[in-house]
Amino acid sequence: MALTLGEIAVRFGCELHGDPDTAVIAVATLAGAGPGDIGFLANAAYKAQLADTAASAVILTQDDAPDCPVPCLVTPNPYAIYAHVAQMLYPEPPLQSGVHPSAVVDDDCQLGAGVEVCAGVVIGAGTVIGDRAYIGPNTVIGNNVTLGADTRLFAQVTLYDGVTLGERCRIHAGTVVGSDGFGIAPSDTGWVKVPQIGSVVIGNDVEVGANCCIDRGAIDDTRLGDDVKLDNQVQIAHNVVIGAHTAIAGQSGVAGSTTIGERCLIGGSVAVSGHLTVADNVSVMGRGSVSRSIDQPGVYSAVFSVEEAGKWRKIAARVKRLDAMAGKLRELESAVKKLAAGK
Secondary structure, eight states, rough: OOOEEHHHHHHTTOEEESSTTTTEEOOOTTOOOOTTTEOOOGGGGGGGTTTTOOOOOEETTTTTTOOOOSSSEEEOHHHHHHHHHHHSSSSOOOOOOEEEOOOOOTTTOETTOOOOTTTOEEETTOOEEEETTTOOOOOEEEEEOOETTTEOTTTTTTOOTOOOOOOTTTTTTOOOEEOOOOOOOETTEEEEEOOOOOOHHHHHHHHOTTTEEEOOOOSSSSOOOTTOOEOOOOOOOOOOOTTTOOOOOOOEEETOEEEEOTEEOHHHHOEEEEEEOOOTTTEEOOTTTEEEOSSSOOOOOOOOOOOHHHHHHHHHHHHHHHHHHHHHHHHHHHHHHHHHOOO
16 A cells, blocks of 8 residues: 555645655654655654655654655654554454354344454353454453444453443453452451452443453442553553543553543553542653552652662662651751750
8 A cells, every 4th residue: 555645744734845746655763764664753862863764754843854854744743643654554454254163152142244253252142242343263252241343352352241342442362351350358267259240341442452451340340431541461450440541551550449530641560559549641650659649630750760780779778777867857856946946
């Protein structure tokens, strides 16, 4: 598939510098691009690669346009326009409508028009699959599940009973949605399992990475709003609510009954404690630990950055002495106040 710069400029509202008939057939990095490729510059760290790029065109901002040696598309958000162009150049493979002979689909299941059900799939009773959905190999869908139109489940996804997914969702391989939350009550004889009677409700345009776990609610539902994005290996515990357009990077976990607002960015390996509230428009940097509610938008971080090992040992030793130092500081403050009062 080929696109001209004129087509792209008109479709996405870019300012075009150069020949509108310039054609591109692939995307590439600035350093690795060749004829027919289109690159992008969205990070100043790669600005040095612009002068020598062999791309046929580059997507960039107005500030970088004067330094571009090839035709370019100018936009305030080069990365977003690159994403749109890449989607056009690399469209999803067409669905092969039908049910594979090895799939087990309950007679009470409703399949929409153009649905593809791959080998080894199991679909339970009362489940409704929307038009043009894709159900990848060895995926298991329980009873009374609802899948919206154009949703794609990749290989070995598991949806427990009663889960609801909206339209145009993408759930990657190995992810489990609707498993029991970690509900156990202590007793004199050991742990008593608390039945998890809620479900999981996922909005439209949600993407969940590989090997994620999204637990069903204990009583109320676990909920992910529209356009939520989860990276690989993310744990969402029971009764968590995540607002629309929030993105959570890999190996992060959100403990039970926490509410995260809209348009939040949660970095990799972040741990969010339970029963908290995080406001809209909050960013938490990677490896942070959220142990209290956050009620104001902003960027939050915790944990020290990497240091040379010897320096880090000294820092750690000093951190361990902080409590004792704080006690001595209080004693000194008290002594200073007494001296001041004596004068």
